[in-house]
Amino acid sequence: MNRFGIDLGGTKIEGAVVDPARPDRALCRLRVPTESARGYSHVISKVVRLVGMLERESGAGRPAWIGFGTPGVIDPSSGVLKNSNSTCLNGRRVREDLAAALGVEVRIANDANCFALAEAAFGAGRSRSVVVGLILGTGCGGGVVVDGRVLDGLHGIAGEWGHNPMRGERTPCYCGRRGCVETVISGPALERFYRGLTGRSLRLPEIAGRAGRGDGAARATLRRLKAKFGEAIAAVINILDPDAVVIGGGVGNLDMLYGEETREAVLRHVFNTELRTEFLRPELGDSAGVFGAAMLTASSRSAARQGGSPRGRRTRSD
Ligand SMILES: [Zn+2]
Secondary structure: OOEEEEEEOOOEEEEEEEOOOOOOOEEEEEEEEOOHHHOHHHHHHHHHHHHHHHHHHHOOOOOOEEEEEEOOEEOOOOOOEEOOOOHHHOOOOHHHHHHHHHOOEEEEEEHHHHHHHHHHHHOOOOOOOEEEEEEEOOOEEEEEEEOOEEEOOOOOOOOOHHHOEOOOOOOEOOOOOEOEOHHHHOHHHHHHHHHHHHOOOOOHHHHHHHHHOOOHHHHHHHHHHHHHHHHHHHHHHHHHOOOEEEEEOOHHHOHHHHOHHHHHHHHOOOOOOOOOOEEEOOOOHHHHHHHHHHOHHHHEHHHHHHOOOOOOOOOOOO
């Protein structure tokens, strides 16, 4: 039976039909705009329409279950989605409503887990035992995959490196705490730092470009990223000792994260004298979300347990 995976994002809903024998190739892949401003029922109807389009396009029958990746969290006690940037989904029993509308069983996981799962299975992290997948962009999310399975943890927060505290940092975070990793090395945080130095509002790629041309404030911004990333990811490495870290998201596009100087910044905080962990660019591009969603039942203990991933944070993939 072919698998259907849906990436239910804030601006677009993307779907793919995948043959389990060739899980790294989509038989067909389609996307439609989410149009979340038109309300919850409209979004559900868009999903139903997209699934129908996938069936027609691929010639595949509707499977017994469909996997969904989305920002936000199915609250483990109430069963409703929260903290999604598709705000019309918040407070709704999304899994039950999709299941009823589609007539199938629905699995939902956080989009960072879907990313980590797909990259570990057949992307940059393939053939490694322990893979950490980071989404380092507008926010800082992450997922942990051990021997092909997503590690969710008791509270569903495994991999939540973005809300670890950073020494000497006090910036308020949306989660209610201060000095979280996300408030320091997310794209907006780095842009804010540059703006504080110069008064100029530039996007991160532009800042990185200016650093190469000798802009002192831009270089200071990248130095800050390097040092703080080193401290933040070393905390993850000290606990999980992963074979590989795959860095997705907009900030993950910066070449410097894969250079020797960044490795040294990480090693400075690692409880070891050498660092063999690989830092890898993702290989699946924006496909990881749908492929990971299509793998959910096979690969996630929590998805098999309760059909969702009780994540406690907002993650925006970008
Ligand atoms: Zn936080």
